[in-house]
Amino acid sequence: MQNNSNIYLSNKLPNMYMRLHGWSVICVKGLDKKKYLNNQFTIDMNLIDKHDYKIGAHCNINGKVWTSFFIVKYNDCYLYIVRSSICKKHLYELKKYSLFSKVDIFEDNNFHLFGLCGRNLDIILKNFFSISFNKCISVIKRDYFIFLKINQPINRFLIIVHENQVKKFLTVMKYAAALSTSTQWLALDIEACFPIIDKKISGRFILQSLDLKKWNAIDFNKGCYYGQEVLCKYENKRINTFTVCSLISNDSLFNPNIGESVEYLDNESGDKYHVGIVLSWVYIYSKRILLQIRIKKNFLKKKNVFFIQSNPFVKFTLFTR
Known part of the structure; x- marks a missing residue:
């Protein structure tokens, strides 16, 4: 073929x-x-x-x-x-x-x-x-x-x-x-929202905030392992405010940077918020960018429009299948 x-x-x-x-x-x-x-x-x-x-x-x-x-x-x-x-x-x-x-x-x-x-x-x-x-x-x-x-x-x-x-x-x-x-x-x-952990991301974020718990990537009942004490405390206190999601652009091509800031602009107040960072990205046929980001859960709404720091003129929305 x-x-x-x-x-x-x-x-x-x-x-x-x-x-x-x-x-x-x-x-x-x-x-x-x-x-x-x-x-x-x-x-x-x-x-x-x-x-x-x-x-x-x-x-x-x-x-x-x-x-x-x-x-x-x-x-x-x-x-x-x-x-x-x-x-x-x-x-x-x-x-x-x-x-x-x-x-x-x-x-x-x-x-x-x-x-x-x-x-x-x-x-x-x-x-x-x-x-x-x-x-x-x-x-x-x-x-x-x-x-x-x-x-x-x-x-x-x-x-x-x-x-x-x-x-x-x-x-x-x-x-x-x-x-x-x-x-x-x-x-x-x-x-699939499986976190892409490349060199710039490695060692920066706690397991739950990369949504790896969703993939059954942690066992809280087994014996000791590196990071266990912190991860268990983090889980027991239920303080994780982050998740991993995908954003998509319309008819725009440029090169995002891994680790750069993702922002949200509130049209009513005019306030700009840092809501996450870019983990990975690809070009999708035709002329679209698919981003993977680590994002604060309270900004995870379908109607929200996002921007990334290196190109604030391109709009991204939540990708859903």
Whole structure:
């Protein structure tokens, strides 16, 4: 099939596959791998089984998120996916306390990441890979392929492929779907309000204020882990006033800046309010910008019009599917 470089919203998405540049695969091996990660990550590692994956986070001692991730158990190791821009910093922080543990943590370049999205994906997987998902299974492993089913904002698949099978995978996929870019996958993450934590955002915000609780990325009942005390106090006091949402522009193209201020102008009083910051953005076909922002919940109204600091002449509204 032909390449398609246009980036679409999920309701207009044709069948597409893409190599996921911008994401990295981390491998964790060793006898102490589960115990070590359980003491570092916000999820209970004991709940990961062969049919499921978990979304979790790695925080600093103050409960601020270094990175979020998708993690799966594979043979004798754990594999998980993080944004490449924070991979080096994350590994440095994660490995700080590994000296006396039997654990090996490293970026694994033997695996490549792909995304598959669009309509009739179950038919594609059945016809080309002889696999099918049901409601109880979110992970299927076949030889050197790992398929993770994600159901937001639509059903789509994150596929981890060993380098020995990349050529075979690409040969199969060119008959099944059009080739797109990793920006399309990023657009779907933004639309799903899954927080994009890149280098400029890493280590700045507490887990709940990035809406990661909504993704079951934290377990309040397991043993100690980094940031737990702060996160539990924050949860018990119910003081979180932030969430993650998507904004969209109309007929405007320019380059927003990650981390820049999002503002709201009250037309009645003339007062301007800082309401959030930009986490990520993409261009949507045609001539629209889809923003992901961390926003104060009390400004989350459909009728509100927002601006960003670098271009106050372009209007953004709340994106809803």
